[in-house]
Amino acid sequence: xxxxxxxxxxxxxxxxxxxxxxxxxxxxxxxxxxxxxxxxxxxxxxxxxxxxxxxxxxxxxxxxxxxxxxxxxxxxxxxxxxxxxxxxxxxxxxxxxxxxxxxxxxxxxxxxxxxxxxxxxxxxxxxxxxxxxxxxxxxxxxxxxxxxxxxxxxxxxxxxxxxxxxxxxxxxxxxxxxxxxxxxxxxxxxxxxxxxxxxxxxxxxxxxxxxxxxxxxxxxxxxxxxxxxxxxxxxxxxxxxxxxxxxxxxxxxxxxxxxxxxxxxxxxxxxxxxxxxxxxxxxxxxxxxxxxxxxxxxxxxxxxxxxxxxxxxxxxxxxxxxxxxxxxxxxx
Amino acid sequence: xxxxxxxxxxxxxxxxxxxxxxxxxxxxxxxxxxxxxxxxxxxxxxxxxxxxxxxxxxxxxxxxxxxxxxxxxxxxxxxxxxxxxxxxxxxxxxxxxxxxxxxxxxxxxxxxxxxxxxxxxxxxxxxxxxxxxxxxxxxxxxxxxxxxxxxxxxxxxxxxxxxxxxxxxxxxxxxxxxxxxxxxxxxxxxxxxxxxxxxxxxxxxxxxxxxxxxxxxxxxxxxxxxxxxxxxxxxxxxxxxxxxxxxxxxxxxxxxxxxxxxxxxxxxxxxxxxxxxxxxxxxxxxxxxxxxxxxxxxxxxxxxxxxxxxxxxxxxxxxxxxxxxxxxxxxx
DNA sequence: CTGTTAGCGCTTTCAG
DNA sequence: CTGAAAGCGCTAACAG
Numbered sequence: 001x002x003x004x005x006x007x008x009x010x011x012x013x014x015x016x017x018x019x020x021x022x023x024x025x026x027x028x029x030x031x032x033x034x035x036x037x038x039x040x041x042x043x044x045x046x047x048x049x050x051x052x053x054x055x056x057x058x059x060x061x062x063x064x065x066x067x068x069x070x071x072x073x074x075x076x077x078x079x080x081x082x083x084x085x086x087x088x089x090x091x092x093x094x095x096x097x098x099x100x101x102x103x104x105x106x107x108x109x110x111x112x113x114x115x116x117x118x119x120x121x122x123x124x125x126x127x128x129x130x131x132x133x134x135x136x137x138x139x140x141x142x143x144x145x146x147x148x149x150x151x152x153x154x155x156x157x158x159x160x161x162x163x164x165x166x167x168x169x170x171x172x173x174x175x176x177x178x179x180x181x182x183x184x185x186x187x188x189x190x191x192x193x194x195x196x197x198x199x200x201x202x203x204x205x206x207x208x209x210x211x212x213x214x215x216x217x218x219x220x221x222x223x224x225x226x227x228x229x230x231x232x233x234x235x236x237x238x239x240x241x242x243x244x245x246x247x248x249x250x251x252x253x254x255x256x257x258x259x260x261x262x263x264x265x266x267x268x269x270x271x272x273x274x275x276x277x278x279x280x281x282x283x284x285x286x287x288x289x290x291x292x293x294x295x296x297x298x299x300x301x302x303x304x305x306x307x308x309x310x311x312x313x314x315x316x317x318x319x320x321x322x323x324x325x326x327x328x329x330x331x332x
Numbered sequence: 333x334x335x336x337x338x339x340x341x342x343x344x345x346x347x348x349x350x351x352x353x354x355x356x357x358x359x360x361x362x363x364x365x366x367x368x369x370x371x372x373x374x375x376x377x378x379x380x381x382x383x384x385x386x387x388x389x390x391x392x393x394x395x396x397x398x399x400x401x402x403x404x405x406x407x408x409x410x411x412x413x414x415x416x417x418x419x420x421x422x423x424x425x426x427x428x429x430x431x432x433x434x435x436x437x438x439x440x441x442x443x444x445x446x447x448x449x450x451x452x453x454x455x456x457x458x459x460x461x462x463x464x465x466x467x468x469x470x471x472x473x474x475x476x477x478x479x480x481x482x483x484x485x486x487x488x489x490x491x492x493x494x495x496x497x498x499x500x501x502x503x504x505x506x507x508x509x510x511x512x513x514x515x516x517x518x519x520x521x522x523x524x525x526x527x528x529x530x531x532x533x534x535x536x537x538x539x540x541x542x543x544x545x546x547x548x549x550x551x552x553x554x555x556x557x558x559x560x561x562x563x564x565x566x567x568x569x570x571x572x573x574x575x576x577x578x579x580x581x582x583x584x585x586x587x588x589x590x591x592x593x594x595x596x597x598x599x600x601x602x603x604x605x606x607x608x609x610x611x612x613x614x615x616x617x618x619x620x621x622x623x624x625x626x627x628x629x630x631x632x633x634x635x636x637x638x639x640x641x642x643x644x645x646x647x648x649x650x651x652x653x654x655x656x657x658x659x660x661x662x663x664x
Numbered sequence: 665c666t667g668t669t670a671g672c673g674c675t676t677t678c679a680g
Numbered sequence: 681c682t683g684a685a686a687g688c689g690c691t692a693a694c695a696g
Contacts, residue, residue, distance in 0.1 A: 008689060009689065009690060009691095010689080018666080018667085019666065020667085020668095020689090021666070021667060021691080021692085024691060025666090028691085032666090033666080034666085037665085037666085052691095053450065053690070054450050054451045055387065055450075055451060055689080056688070056689035056690040056691090057690060057691080058387050058690095059391050059673070059674090059688090060689085060692085061672085061690085061691070064387070064451075066451070074415060074416040075413070075416055080406065080407070084406040084407055087431060087433050088433060091432070091433065096430055096451070097430065097431055098428055098429065098431075099415075099419060099430075100428070101423065103420065118338075118385065118386050119387060119396075119398070119428065222607075222611070250611075253610075253611050253613075256613065275407075275554070276581075276608045279582075279585050279608075279612060280611060340672095341673065341675095342673080342674095350683085351682065352674080352675090352683085353675080353676080353682070353683060356676085357675095360675080364682090365682085366681060366682085369681085385673055385674070387672085387673080387674090388674040388688090389674060389675080390674095390688095391674075392673080392675050393674085393675070394688075
């Protein structure tokens with residue numbers, strides 16, 4: 001039955017011959033109401049198809065049962081997985097999720113976060129692109145807030161994958177296969193996870209005097225991987241570490257077009273282990289970022305914050321090295 | 333500057349030495365306020381970092397500047413693209429988007445739609461899985477509502493891809509390449525778009541007496557495509573039409589493992605043209621569903637509804653046949 | 665145990 | 681042009 005105009009608490013009260021407060025108490029399961037009366041109110045409420053207006057409740061209670069998620073790009077598979085994990089975890093606790101896609105417009109991030117925060121109980125910043133200073137300045141006004149994939153923060157718990165360790169595993173894997181000259185497709189400039197990757201590379205170079213790593217600028221998507229093919233081939237390397245799986249796949253496809261065989265002539269590794277990584281040919285060696293879990297854990301941190309937990313711990317998840325067919329021994 | 337407790341309109345009024353109404357008028361750009369006074373209010377508001385509480389506004393205005401989107405699976409690339417197109421279009425008009433992932437739980441759809449509707453100005457049902465009767469019954473109580481990828485409805489504008497035509501193009505493509513015995517991996521049972529595909533198949537059979545189509549049950553994801561490999565090979569066909577790209581990719585990968593060459597020994601076509609379809613090897617022949625546009629158009633329909641447009645037209649977009657390397661002539 | 669009253673923060677008549 | 685007052689729909693003291 002469709003109710004053109006929804007019933008209000010006043011109408012229910014009148015229909016049941018009681019006061020507003022009684023209806024409110026009954027609807028909120030307050031046990032200090034006479035059983036028979038409560039039953040009558042429930043019946044009337046059911047007949048009228050009544051349930052409390054969430055907006056009015058939000059205004060008076062000061063909570064909306066909603067959190068906002070600010071994402072740099074809804075088209076990025078890793079963020080999609082994070083969002084999915086987060087959304088389902090939140091839904092399990094009866095929370096709604098408001099999404100805000102900044103479409104990689106760094107300047108929009110703070111605006112979106114601040115704006116969405118006002119209609120929600122908290123905001124989750126997913127891999128914000130803004131500078132460390134901007135982030136630090138923004139956080140206090142957003143509380144409660146949790147941040148995904150940035151270094152630990154003073155004013156917010158953090159949930160992140162350990163990109164440094166993941167990259168270290170990838171390099172070790174390649175080095176173990178005899179590769180000594182490797183290209184790194186470095187992705188977007190300000191990325192925090194990019195800095196972590198680079199740190200791992202520096203450490204590897206320090207540990208192995210005979211390891212050369214050539215950094216080649218790139219973007220973070222398919223096309224930038226494909227576009228980098230000439231530079232990669234010119235760099236005379238035997239293996240390449242792509243910024244992420246998307247870049248790796250773009251490169252894979254471009255080198256295939258040139259008749260170069262992977263991994264016989266060139267090894268290529270990605271990062272993230274997006275759902276499609278196993279379906280390329282050859283399947284992609286990568287470091288698996290547990291995106292869905294990251295999303296779930298971000299919700300859990302938010303949930304703890306909302307519950308008033310004083311010190312919510314930050315969490316770091318180590319990516320797992322996934323060796324598939326796109327990497328192999330250095331060509332002789 | 334972080335404001336622990338946000339300023340209220342009352343505080344601004346007091347600080348500026350005016351009444352609430354004046355502040356309200358100024359903030360809403362009401363021109364009937366003395367210029368000097370308005371300027372003073374604006375200054376004070378800026379100093380206090382004031383902006384109206386959206387919740388309170390929503391309650392009194394009866395609109396939230398938010399719409400809800402109910403999706404069967406946030407993990408499905410096509411739905412992700414639809415969501416992205418929708419979210420950006422809505423954001424461009426200053427609207428927020430609340431997401432609800434039913435996780436393919438058909439029974440949840442109505443509940444989610446009804447619940448989210450109450451905190452928003454309208455809801456967009458993305459490819460709802462529920463029966464036609466359930467949908468028809470649900471729609472009136474949700475108004476304004478728009479439906480994606482279902483047949484035209486009495487109580488809501490509809491935005492859909494023409495799966496029948498898309499499938500017809502695919503069959504024609506295969507038939508033209510000499511294929512006469514083709515498998516169809518049929519996907520999930522109740523799907524409206526599945527019925528449209530099947531209709532195209534029936535028509536093709538009617539048009540070509542020598543065309544055989546073997547229907548093989550499957551799911552809608554990678555794994556179900558891979559799982560179907562034995563049945564496909566046993567069916568003795570020269571080409572297969574997968575329910576969607578995911579299924580096609582799963583099958584592609586499974587047949588590759590068995591050393592079967594595509595398209596020389598077997599042609600495989602997908603549906604949707606998800607972003608990864610061009611990166612499989614061979615790249616996937618498919619029917620391109622313009623998902624991002626569908627999302628944008630769904631928003632436009634909602635926007636029109638919100639603006640009070642009486643008869644918002646439904647729109648149908650014809651998928652484009654994309655011929656890539658996974659289909660070819662029938663093996664001799 | 666139940667009803668009356670006072671707000672939550674804002675917009676909008678209605679007077680002046 | 682500006683202020684006072686009512687009210688959006690609900691919850692939570694506060695009395696009885």
